[in-house]
Amino acid sequence: MQFSSLCRGRLVRRYKRFLADVLYQDQPLTLHCPNTGRMTGCAEPGWAVYFSTSANPRRKYAHTWELVADDRGHFICVNTARANQLAAETLAERHIPELAAYSRLESEVRYGEEGSRIDFLLGGDGLPDCYIEVKSVTLLEQDGQGYFPDTVSLRAQKHVRELIGCARAGHRAVMLFCVLHTGIERVSSARHLDPAYGRLIDEALAAGVECLAWQAEITPDGMRLARTLPFIP
Structure with missing residues (x-):
């Protein structure tokens, strides 16, 4: 499975189960979070996040959270x-x-x-x-x-x-x-x-x-x- 040009940001918070706020190029951005679980150990503020972008104009949130890198350098896929x-x-x-x-x-x-x-x-x-x-x-x-x-x-x-x-x-x-x-x-x-x-x-x-x-x-x-x-x- 290949990703197409994921963008890198910094996690601010994950909330309401399906949303995450990040900083991308020093600007706030809200991502869709495709994970209904607790995400224990996968969503600490400050960690690097990688997200994809949809060209579908009908989506409320065009960006989808795909990966996170924890403080030990491990990659985690949060898109279930x-x-x-x-x-x-x-x-x-x-x-x-x-x-x-x-x-x-x-x-x-x-x-x-x-x-x-x-x-x-x-x-x-x-x-x-x-x-x-x-x-x-x-x-x-x-x-x-x-x-x-x-x-x-x-x-x-x-x-x-x-x-x-x-x-x-x-x-x-x-x-x-x-x-x-x-x-x-x-x-x-x-x-x-x-x-x-x-x-x-x-x-x-x-x-x-x-x-x-x-x-x-x-x-x-x-x-x-x-x-x-x-x-x-």
Whole structure:
């Protein structure tokens, strides 16, 4: 994934969930913030931010916050939509060995008992259908430890339940954690923040759901899922 001429500013504040004020060329500017989470450790005032610009005249805010560089020099992608885009590219290129055998790739397919849409459905070549949920990981705590989610997430809990149902029905089910923080070295379920999610991950692993973590290389020029990381439940 290549970025087209990101601009660099300095974060003033993030507020109302979807807005962020920055200084760009010493002038105040308001960005759209495409992230509904708490963004813990991703939005400290004074950090460098990188944003894209849309040519759509109907947008109220033409600029979108894409990346931030923290005080240790780590790059973080705060645009959560990029996780699915990266996953789509990587799956299409068959870059993940565990998933490389599939020839058919679909997205946003309805499934499950709770009315969900799966991020990606792989199939073909006589293989069992493979249901893949993608999650963006940006929460870094001590010693390179990354976590998902960054707060209680009923939606994330639902997705794990749906994957458990897929696995028990005989399908292949995968939780793909896209690590969009260059300082993270391993990933775990954030059971200290969302105990129910941690219990569901334990149940999912016991049912045969696979948890894969892949970290992105991130620069202001672009991103790609480049390496696997340990997933420690």
